[in-house]
Amino acid sequence: MPTLEQIIARVAAAFPGARLEVVPNGSPSNQPSLLLEPGRAVEIAKFLRDDPELRFDYASNVTGVDWPERTVKERVKVRRVIEGVEKETEELAERKIPGCLEAVYHLYSMALGHGPLVIRLRTGNRADRVVLPSLTPVWRSCEFQEREIFDLFGIQFEGHPDLRRILMWDNFADHPMRKDYVAADAQEATP
Amino acid sequence: MIAAPEFQAPSRGGFADHDLMEVAMGPHHPSTHGVFRMNVVLDGETVVKLTPVFGYLHRNHEKIAEKNSYLASIPYTDRLDYICSMTNNWAYVLSVEKLVGLGVPERAEYIRVLVGELTRLFNHACLAGFLLQDMGALGTPLMYAFREREKILDLFEALSGSRMMCNYMRFGGCRCDLPDGWLEEAGKVVAGFDSFLDEFEALLSENEILRARSQGVGVLPRELAVNAGVTGPGLRASGVNYDIRKVDQYGIYNRFKFRVPLGARGDVFDRYMVRILEMRESLAILRQAVRDIPAGAILDPKAKLRNLRPKPGEAYGRIEAPKGELGFYLISDGGPAPWRYRIRPPSFVNLTVLEDMCLGHTIADVVIILGSVDIVLGEVDR
Numbered sequence: 393m394p395t396l397e398q399i400i401a402r403v404a405a406a407f408p409g410a411r412l413e414v415v416p417n418g419s420p421s422n423q424p425s426l427l428l429e430p431g432r433a434v435e436i437a438k439f440l441r442d443d444p445e446l447r448f449d450y451a452s453n454v455t456g457v458d459w460p461e462r463t464v465k466e467r468v469k470v471r472r473v474i475e476g477v478e479k480e481t482e483e484l485a486e487r488k489i490p491g492c493l494e495a496v497y498h499l500y501s502m503a504l505g506h507g508p509l510v511i512r513l514r515t516g517n518r519a520d521r522v523v524l525p526s527l528t529p530v531w532r533s534c535e536f537q538e539r540e541i542f543d544l545f546g547i548q549f550e551g552h553p554d555l556r557r558i559l560m561w562d563n564f565a566d567h568p569m570r571k572d573y574v575a576a577d578a579q580e581a582t583p
Numbered sequence: 584m585i586a587a588p589e590f591q592a593p594s595r596g597g598f599a600d601h602d603l604m605e606v607a608m609g610p611h612h613p614s615t616h617g618v619f620r621m622n623v624v625l626d627g628e629t630v631v632k633l634t635p636v637f638g639y640l641h642r643n644h645e646k647i648a649e650k651n652s653y654l655a656s657i658p659y660t661d662r663l664d665y666i667c668s669m670t671n672n673w674a675y676v677l678s679v680e681k682l683v684g685l686g687v688p689e690r691a692e693y694i695r696v697l698v699g700e701l702t703r704l705f706n707h708a709c710l711a712g713f714l715l716q717d718m719g720a721l722g723t724p725l726m727y728a729f730r731e732r733e734k735i736l737d738l739f740e741a742l743s744g745s746r747m748m749c750n751y752m753r754f755g756g757c758r759c760d761l762p763d764g765w766l767e768e769a770g771k772v773v774a775g776f777d778s779f780l781d782e783f784e785a786l787l788s789e790n791e792i793l794r795a796r797s798q799g800v801g802v803l804p805r806e807l808a809v810n811a812g813v814t815g816p817g818l819r820a821s822g823v824n825y826d827i828r829k830v831d832q833y834g835i836y837n838r839f840k841f842r843v844p845l846g847a848r849g850d851v852f853d854r855y856m857v858r859i860l861e862m863r864e865s866l867a868i869l870r871q872a873v874r875d876i877p878a879g880a881i882l883d884p885k886a887k888l889r890n891l892r893p894k895p896g897e898a899y900g901r902i903e904a905p906k907g908e909l910g911f912y913l914i915s916d917g918g919p920a921p922w923r924y925r926i927r928p929p930s931f932v933n934l935t936v937l938e939d940m941c942l943g944h945t946i947a948d949v950v951i952i953l954g955s956v957d958i959v960l961g962e963v964d965r
Contacts, residue, residue: 419896419915420684449809453899453910453927498899498912498927502809502825508899533812535935544643559638559964568643 393506396424399446406439407432415512425496425510430524433513434551437530440499440509448499448509451531454538456545458570460518461491491518493547497527497534515547518570526552544569603631606946610639614717614950617960621937621949628945633938637931640964648924653679653754653891656924661748663926664962667706669698669739670904672752677833678900678911679754682893686883691756692835693876697769698739698751699902700865700872704776705732706905707816707858707865708783710957714855715787717954718796724787731779734772741765755886766873773869780862788859797852801940801952804849811936814929815907816861817956820846820853827903838875839868854955892919906930906957926965930958 394402400412413427428436440448468485471478493515500507515522526549528534538549539558546567549555557564566573609620618639624632644663648656660675661668673695680687687695705728712728736746741762743749751758787793803813808821818825826843828836844860846853893915901910907929914923933956940956941949 417896418894419682419898421681421896421898421900423897423899425897450812452812452814452901452908453912453925455912455923455925455927457914457923496912498910502823505830510899531812532807532810532935533932535811536931559641559643561638569646573646 394445396426396509399440399509400426402443402446403436403439406443407436410436423508423510425512427512427514430513430515433511434525434527434530437497437511437527440511441530446509447501447503448507450500450502450507451497451527451533452500452508453496453498454527454534454541455496456541456547456569457494457496458518458545459489459492459494460571462489463487464489492516493518493522493545495524495538495541495547522546523548523550525550526555528552543567546570608946608949609636615953616713616958617963619958619960619963621953623941623946623949625946630941630944630946630949633941633949635934635937638964640960642965644965645924645926649921652889652919653893653921654888656921657752658748658750660926661750662961663928663965664904664906664909664930664959665747666709666959667702667905668747668749669702669751670902670909672749673699674900674902674904674909675911676752676754677902678898678913679891679893681900682896682898682913682915683754683887683891685755685886687756687834688880688883689835689877690760690879691881691883693872694757694761694881695752695834696836696839696872697869697876698742698749700868701735701738701769701772703865703905704862704869705735706957707862708732708779710858710954711783711787711855714851714951714954715793717951718793720787720793724783727779727783731776734775738765738769738772741768753882753886753888754891755883757881760881766876769869770873773866773873776862777866780859780866784859788856793855794852796948796951797850797855797955799848799850800944800948801851801955802849803936803940807936807939808849811939812932813907813936814933815903815905815957816857817854817907817933819843820857821849822846827901827908831901833900833902839871841865841868851951851955890919892917897923901927904929906959906962907933926962928962928965930956930960931963931965934958934963 410432411429415425415427417424440446463486465484467482470483471480495513497511499509513524524547541547542555543557543560604625606623609615610618620636622634623630660671663671708728708731712725715724739749740746743751803821805821808818822845841864844857846857895917897914899912901908909929910927912925913921916922940952
């Protein structure tokens with residue numbers, strides 16, 4: 393199994409200028425992921441599938457993740473004048489992380505027997521910039537799973553051959569797997 | 584009333600002079616193995632388009648699990664593929680163990696292999712029975728398979744207290760140790776299963792009608808199978824040597840000697856035959872496990888079951904469930920409930936190629952092609 397650094401080096405050599413960011417993973421599972429820019433995701437995915445040393449021919453798990461806007465509290469050092477003397481003190485500062493929707497793909501290679509390589513795509517926000525390129529033309533196994541993400545998370549996949557709701561009914565309005573989804577009262581639900 | 588998805592008329596190229604007929608098979612059709620619908624467009628008897636419709640059993644298990652503690656989701660996983668609750672448990676606890684970094688004591692690993700392979704045995708036996716039922720062998724083969732399944736369910740009941748919803752595995756081990764005499768009973772069941780398979784094969788595998796109905800029907804080409812993410816016996820019937828027990832060697836599968844049966848043509852008959860041969864290999868694993876199982880603890884002393892709060896991070900764990908790759912993808916934000924809990928169900932992904940396999944065949948073949956995919960709707964719809 394090539395390491396993530398080797399994979400990134402290979403992709404960067406083939407696609408100069410492409411933004412490839414490693415998303416660290418704090419758990420002992422040792423599965424860091426690779427964040428791709430949506431604009432070049434399809435060509436990079438094709439490269440990952442066809443490159444003779446990588447051959448990620450099998451997209452196993454495809455799913456969405458919802459990240460609402462978060463504020464994290466961090467300790468930052470600031471210089472303040474306290475009682476006439478300038479001092480360096482630590483202060484709690486709040487930082488806003490904008491919300492987004494993520495599509496996560498777990499790739500394996502059946503030909504070479506390695507994996508997983510985790511790739512992620514992020515939308516611009518959670519409201520009106522929710523379009524991501526579909527990877528179904530690269531891996532057919534994404535077809536139903538991307539439909540499921542569209543259904544439950546509301547990511548629009550551009551280039552998907554048949555983007556319809558799959559688990560919820562067609563005239564259902566919301567996206568139930570979003571964190572801010574509020575279920576309608578069972579008595580009032582009129583499907 | 585649930586609105587049916589809008590039907591898109593197929594292109595009329597080549598059929599311009601006569602009408603096509605759309606038949607909705609399901610959701611209350613005995614051959615769909617649950618509440619599943621296929622909108623089949625027929626030109627005479629030939630299928631020209633097939634649209635699967637899901638969601639009748641959707642209860643958003645993932646959403647429920649994101650509100651529950653990690654431990655509270657184990658009994659829910661029993662209800663995914665409700666035939667194989669043990670392997671569902673296994674895939675989930677394996678993912679949590681990866682997320683937390685837990686080990687499993689040796690005896691518990693052996694018990695997991697024992698119950699996992701017993702699950703594979705009766706899943707494949709029932710599938711063979713159901714498939715023959717779909718071909719018109721009403722009752723008998725299925726009842727023979729259910730007779731064997733009953734013996735294994737008795738073992739599960741003695742072990743976990745429940746026949747089907749076992750809720751048996753825990754993070755870092757298993758819930759309780761084997762009761763006295765269980766291994767001897769398991770050895771007897773394994774020995775009896777061999778003669779059941781001999782009888783089943785003598786009666787059915789050479790049967791002319793079975794061969795006529797299944798050979799050359801529903802062919803799944805190798806490249807398409809890989810690209811469409813088909814896993815499990817369906818993939819191996821198309822000749823791809825990919826068994827997660829061999830590739831990942833999760834648990835202690837590197838200690839057992841077993842072979843991976845492969846098909847050559849990828850038709851319904853190969854998918855049937857690969858399962859029969861896989862049962863033989865499962866029996867070989869079971870014999871080795873019954874022989875080698877050591878004494879010892881069944882739960883890692885460091886394992887924390889209640890109030891588990893993994894460090895922020897994520898993990899994807901997968902096993903070779905009887906139906907294919909069953910994976911769980913978990914993201915922890917440090918809280919008591921997973922931030923994201925995703926099931927990668929084998930039945931759901933395997934249905935991607937259903938239309939490709941059915942085109943050009945008759946409606947009677949659609950029934951057996953769906954039967955050979957081996958789906959359980961509790962897992963497809965989640």
